[in-house]
Structure formats: structure tokens, C-alpha cells
Amino acid sequence: MSETETDLVHMPELVIVSGMSGAGRTEAMHVFEDLGYFCVDNLPSSLIGNLLELTGMPGQPDEKRRLAVVCDARNRDFFINLTAELNKLKALGIDYRVLFLDAADEKLIARYKSSRRRHPLCADGASIAQGIERERDLLFELRENAHHVIDTTDMLPPQLRGSIRALFAPGEDRTGLSVTVYSFGFKHGAPLDADLVMDVRFLPNPFYDPDLRSLTGLDAPVRDFVLYRSETEEFQKRWHALLDCVMPGYVAEGKQQLAIAIGCTGGQHRSVALAEATGDYLKAKGYRVSIAHRDLKLAENADGHLVADAEAAAPAPVSGR
Template identity: 45%
Template sequence: MRFVIVTGMSGAGKSTALKMLEDIGYFCVDNLPLLLIRKFAELTYKQSIDVNNIALGVDIRSGQALSELEHVLEDLIASGFQYEILFLDASDSVLVKRYKETRRNHPLALEGRVDQGIEEERNKLNFLKKQADYIIDTSQLLTRELKSELDNIFVKNEGYNNLFITVLSFGFKYGIPSDADLVFDVRFLPNPYYIDELKPKTGNEQAIQDYVMGFEVAGQFLNKLEDMIRFLIPNYIAEGKNQLVIAIGCTGGKHRSVTLANKLFERLTTNKEFGLKVEHRDIQKDAIRKSI
């Protein structure tokens, strides 16, 4: 039996994660009073409750009692009860945006600013994040991608190193992505934009990929980029980083950057030590601007 404590920042997707775990057969309980966790564990491990796997939601709503959780968890270990901690996180800017979009009040900022509530919450939950077995940063994740990550951990039982990588193409004329950790400029490559039959196509199409990668310098750049990223990844994992955005930019974000982002993504998929996705931020913006 797996006993999973699901916790994390308000707005990071804890409720969604609990629902997904429920869908794959977990018995889920949200916001159980902390003093009842020990008794609940006893009942489940003794099979007094007929369940196979348990997911228990714990978060800042526990209020002042949250400070007692560390002692509760120590007591569980001392009593021989095994548990795992899943921590859902997201960047401050994403959390603020989510709160503004839903018009909800942060539980620690009922009469103040959301960012102040988030800062206070991070401080209160820091001990849980340090103990977490799995940290999933949902800043860049779609719902289906979060489900895939949970399936990998709790259904397929695959190894998980808490790092999720987004390879992101973009156009410099639309601005550098604010959440980018690493930014690479591929505007030195020949531009398909100036070839009439290639101009309307994108880097998702074979004709553009053949053109861009047909230049030796493109292959050299990709090899050096892959080598550097593979060097950095284990060091980021060791440092505790859980979200890495690799941004590759060209002028409009439609041809060269899309091609190189796709190629880097293909090469990194051979490694199962981290989550991975590719995203093209500006691939359709040129067509949208022309239609206006």
C-alpha cells in the first residue's frame, strides 16, 4: 500500500492532483485535521479501511496546526508507518496570475496582497518541500501533462528526479520569455523566411527542417547545445532545481527556432531522468498579425 501526502502551494494544482489520484484508484481525503493523521494511518495499515492506496491532502488551510505536522510525520516514521510526500509548486508570478484569473483570495492574504500571502505560505511549507519525495512544478504544465507525470510516478512506478524541462521556441521581436532559464539565439542561421516557397511553412514541417539542418553550422550548434544541456541537467538536479526552461529564439519564432527546439527535444527524449516537453510560443503569431 502507498500512503501519499499531497501538499504544496495554494493554486499549484493540489486539488487537481488529488482528483487525478482518485481516478487511478487512490482513496483520497483532503484537509484532514492533522491530529487525526496518526489514527487514520493506523486504520489504513491495519486494513480497518478497505483500500489499497491512500492520498492525503494537507496544506496551509490547517492554519496554526501546520506547525505540528513535522512532529506528526516524525511520529509516523517512529511508529513504522511509511509515507511519500508529493509537493505541487509553481512560480510566484504564475500563482499570482492564477489567483487574479479566478478572483479567489489567497488564504494568507484575505485583506492584503496576494504576493505577500504567497511569500508567507512558502516559508510555512518550506519544511515539507525539503522532505518531499516528488516535487512537480506546474508553472508550465498543462492538465494532461500533470496527469502524465502522476501516472509515471504512481502507476508506472518510474524513477523521478523532480526536474521538468520545457524546450521553448520564441521570436525575439515578440520579446524574450520572462520565465526562461537559458536563452539561445539562432538568428545566425540562414533564414527560410526569405525563400518564397518556404516562407509560409513552419519548423514543424520537413521542408523547413531540411533547409535549416542542411547547413553544417546548424548541426554543430545542436551538438554543442545538447552536450552543454546534458552536462547541466545532473547539476541542476543535484542543486534541487525542479523546473528548467530552455528558450531558443530566432527573429519571428516560426522557422529556425522551432526547428532547433524540435531537434533538441528529440535528442533529450532518450533520457528518462526528467520530464520533458517542447512548446512553440510564437509559431502562429506571424499569421495572426497578417489576418488582422
């Protein structure tokens, strides 16, 4: 079992997110979505048991079903039954944890003023401060019995995300970033969605070797031609050093998706081999990586073989290479 799979086994089946309005519940739910939880906002407590009985939830095999629900003062009439529902879950042996988000009253007031939204307990014309006081009274027992309490008074969103990950998915900071490494050919257009673009057209081109022309970077002869050359070995040392520098920064900033595009002329040989190598390097570093090849099939004919002029637009080979 891998380290990531071990961490997932210890993640609770159910997380109940509650706390003061304006303390960061929405941001918290985004984190749980990224961790693979099926998330439901503003759920009446009496329906938690029903939700746990459902099967076939989107994106989740039943044996790994994990739920995160927000239960808060917006459902005031249902909220008073939350303690009884939690006792039922405990009796059934459901692995659950309660996360309570809090913040100082003055910070909550400031956040509501800046958002211009009405506090859920101010429907009768009460002030924001009065609504906060009512909410604290309503949530007092839950806060006292919560498994985790996070004070977000002085937190920025990335700090809150990091705190939640540290509690519910320790050691998974890197796997929280979904990385796509893909190859492409500049002759088919530059990528529009990439965060990082690496041009590898400076490397020797297998297209000019008749034995390699009809193959791709997924084939061992092409892969060896591209990767095991002094030019490529030197490039990869510097490329890996760059990735080692920037990737932790993306994680620290809370970035959830990162696209790395590696391009050659036609997207068949050099970029394919190096996209595979880059993806393998990042996987070995603990990142969650998928590898794709944008233009690999563009040069195939009806029989599934590469067309001979797959890189016809490639620059002429340098004499003596």
C-alpha cells in the same frame, strides 16, 4: 509500456505522511504533489476512507488516482484512531504506505525557534521540549509500524526530496523536472520567463528561400533546411553537450520547472525546428518535456496562412549565401 509508466504502476495508491512537527512534512507534501499525488494536509484519520471513495479528483484520471495525506498530532483526538483506520484499509486491499519523518529533539527545537511558530502540543503553555516529548509518546506506535522512516536531522531540503523520490518513485529523478522548450521571435520581444535562452539567428534563414517563406519549422522542407546543414549539426553537438552538463545539476538541486527558450528573428522557422529537435533530445534522455511555439501564430492571416512578410524585420541576407 514505457519505463515511466512502469514506475507509476508501482507507486502506492495512498501515502500517509506523519512524523514529528518540524521534521519536514510540508516539504514532503511538495514532493508528492510533484509526483502527481492529490495531497491533503492535516486530515482526520477517520476521513481517509471517505477520501478514497471520491472520484474525479483534480488533474487525475480515476484509474491513476493517488493520494498523499498528512495525519499528525495536530488532530490529537482523531489521531488515536489512525491504527484502526489503517487496519480497515489493509482489509480492503488498499495499497498504502506510511512515511514517518523524524529528527533529533535539539534540531526540532532549533527549527521551531527559528520559525517562531508554536508547537501544536504546547497550547497549554508547555515548553517546546515538553511538546516534543508529548508528540513522541503519541506517535510511538505509528513510528514502530511505519513502512519508511526518514531522519531529517542533518538533511537539507534537496536531500529530503531525493530520499522521498528514491523510495516512492525510483528511476524518476529526471521526470520530476518539468521542462518546457519553446520557440520565440526576437522581433516580438525577448522572453521573460526563460531559465535558458538560446539565440539561433546566426544560422541560415529559410525566410529568404521563396519556396520556404510561407512554411514553418514544423514543415519537413523547413526542418530539413535548418537541421541538415553543417552549421546546425556543429551547433547541435555543442548545444547538446551544454544540456548534458546543466540538466543533471537542475535535477540535483530539486528544480521542479525549467523553461528553455530558443529564438530566431520572427519565431517561425529556425527556432521552431530547433525547439522541436531540442525537446526530442531531452525526451530521449528521460526528461518530462513539453514543446510550445510562442509566436508561431502571430504571422498568420485570416485564412490560416503565414503572411508573406513574417520576417520582414530580418537582417538582409549575406551576399552569396
